Amino acid sequence: MRRDNPFRDPRDAMFPALAQADADAGIETPAQRATAPLAGLPGLRAFAGRAPSTTADPLASEIEGRLNALREKTATRLSAATNLRIRDGEKGLSELTEVKAPLQLSMVPLDNGRIELSATPTRLDAGTPGSDAAKRFGSYALASGLTESVFGAYNGLVRSYSSSALQLREQQAREAGQVLTLAERAGIVAEARSQAAQEIGNAAVAAGLSAEQGERLASTLLNSTAQRVLAPYRPKSQDDTGVGLNLAYSSDSLKADIGTTPLGFEKTNLVGGAKWTPKVGQNGNLALGVERRAVTDSLLAYAGAKDPVSGKTWGGVTKTGVNAQYAYDNGAAGFYVGGDYYLYRGDNVENNHSIGLHTGAYARPINTPSRELQTGVHLNWMGFDKNLSGYTLGHGGYFSPENFVGLSFPVQYSLKSDRWDMKLRAAAGYQSFTQERAPYFPKNKALQNQLEQLGTAVQNLSDGLTAAGQSTTLPAIETHYRADSQSGMAFNGGATLEYRLSEQTRVGGTIGHDSFGEYSETTGSIYFKHALENLP
Known part of the structure; x- marks a missing residue:
């Protein structure tokens, strides 16, 4: 059975609140690559605004840069995108194709805060379980x-x-x-x-x-x-369609949002969060967050599913918790350390919780207005109380190792010209995790007992028929998911390319790939961003 890549973006542990703002603009977000920490570090910075000034006057260049930043900060913007995520896996279970078409309106009605409204039509397709996979779906x-x-x-x-x-x-x-x-x-x-x-x-x-x-x-x-x-x-074909809604507010040190997982899914949840990022000294930054987010590892975890045998709906998992991180960045280098604690809840899904810790450091050997090279190292650990990675009743269909440790070495290069912005990223890393043995029906002891009794009865019947010289083929009844332990190398890479059509309009695209063992996920997007007012 294929396993998800448990590597997570270091920024996920900080707080992925308001990630929808980037997603709606067509930018790959921590939520879209929740299993790919090799993508970057907290210190990674994106270029924004106009092309760097070619004037020889340093003071004029600085003034122009600040004016550009102010225009960007206060402009009313409309953005649209099409995002694609393809995750390899077992049909009907861990396999997933996700297509989103987010539309966002962003404005600054107040002097110190931006309001963002977004609607995101979403289509999920996991395929149809085969004969073997069907035995690990529902009851x-x-x-x-x-x-x-x-x-x-x-x-x-x-x-x-x-x-x-x-x-x-x-x-x-x-x-x-x-x-x-x-x-x-x-x-x-x-x-x-x-x-x-x-x-x-x-x-x-x-x-x-x-x-x-x-x-x-x-x-x-x-x-x-x-x-x-x-x-x-x-089990029939597993697919679902809905429209997610989100309202977000952001200022220099506070971000908050509230919204829903796509309306129309088998299970819809209210999600949101808040993040406070006060400065600590001249170069330090503290990030404190509280949030409730959808778990998007699989269709079962994200949208929920209906058991064709019992008619019960289960899945639609959310994680609710707190996270904190301290980061130091002097422009040339930086480091960070943080942690998180989450409660995992879902409809007819066993309760779970996780703890995570992460730390890392990075340097920028190239750091100019038009070019930036950042390289670093990242180490993280996480552990879950229960293994609920299965797709039978009571499981949530999300990666939940007993212990996981990952070490990665991300590198990112950014280049900005008059009209083109480009970002390339790549990373290699090592990961190791263990998952404990888990019952098929962790939330329903009566159902689990029936399955175990059936397994015992079938085995006794098979032994009796064999002893009597009667040839028969009886199925082997699996009652538990086996414990698992894996270690190995992982790779993540991607690119973003943006073209400035005019002072008001930009188009761009992203592509990314993440792999570990049999796990493979590819993401891509194209997007359009337009300022509704002239930016002189």
């Missing part, structure tokens, strides 16, 4: 395990009874100088099927079913197949 494991076991035992008895009867009748025919016809052979098999069905029906009545239920079971065995019985309960 289908119990339905398929029971059905396939009963039909497996029935088919084994039919083979055993028909084989014995055919051998006896063939011997009798040979002694009489005759040969069994096809019709006679078919009749023998029909008798064996009827005998096996009646025997299983009687056993079910003895186990507690009513006589009527036993008769219906025998009739089903005679007239149907496991595939036909399970067809109405098999």
Whole structure:
């Protein structure tokens, strides 16, 4: 089973509030690459505004730069984008294709604060679970395990009874100088099927079913197949569509937002947060945040899903918590250290919590108005109380290791010309994580007990039939997700290119790729930004 890359952007631990503002402008955000910390460091800075002045007067250049920054800060802006995220994985479970088309209006009605309104149509598609993946979706494991076991035992008895009867009748025919016809052979098999069905029906009545239920079971065995019985309960294509709404406020030291996960999803949540970033000394900065955010690792985690067997909705996971970070940056170099604590909650999903710590340092060997090169090192650790990475009832479909540690070495280069802005980033790193063994149904002990009892009963039945010399194939009933431990190298890279059509209008695009082992995620976007007023 494919695993998500647990690397996270160091800025995620600070506070990804108002990340929607960048997303709506077509900029790749921490929320869009929540598993890719190799993308950058807290000290990374984006170029904004007009091209650097070519005047030889340093004072005039500084004045022009400040005026440009002021125009950018106070302009009313309209932006639109199309964002694409493709995550490899198991169809119907961890695989995900996400398409967003955010539209945002940003204005400064007050002297010291910007208001941002955004609407983001979103389409998610995880594909259709295959026969094996379906057994790890909702409560289908119990339905398929029971059905396939009963039909497996029935088919084994039919083979055993028909084989014995055919051998006896063939011997009798040979002694009489005759040969069994096809019709006679078919009749023998029909008798064996009827005998096996009646025997299983009687056993079910003895186990507690009513006589009527036993008769219906025998009739089903005679007239149907496991595939036909399970067809109405098999998970269908997993996809969802909705529109997310967001209202945000930002000033020099305070940012806050409130919004919803896409309206129209199976499960919609209220999300938002606030972040305060006071300065500490001349070069220090403290970031304190509180937030409630959607977990977007999978369709189940982000939008929720409906169990085709029980009809229950589960998933739609949010993380609610606090985070803090201190960062020092003198322009040439910097460092940071921080941590976070989150509670994870979802509809019919077991409760969970996590703790994270991170630290790092960086330097800028090139730092001019038109070019910047930043390189650094980042170390982070996180741990979850429970492994809820599965897709059965009670799991949340999000990466939740017992222990995770990652070390990465990000490098970023930015270049700005008269009309073009370009940013390239790449990083290599090492990660190691462990996930504990987890029950299929962590929130429903009764359901978990039924699955375990079924697994024991099927194994005992298989052993008994084998000992009796009856050939049969019964399914192996999995009741727990296995513990997992992985270590290895990871890579992340990407690029952003923006072109200034005029003083008021810009277009651009981004592309990114993140990989670790079998995990692979590719992101891309194109965007348009326009100032609704002239910027003289």
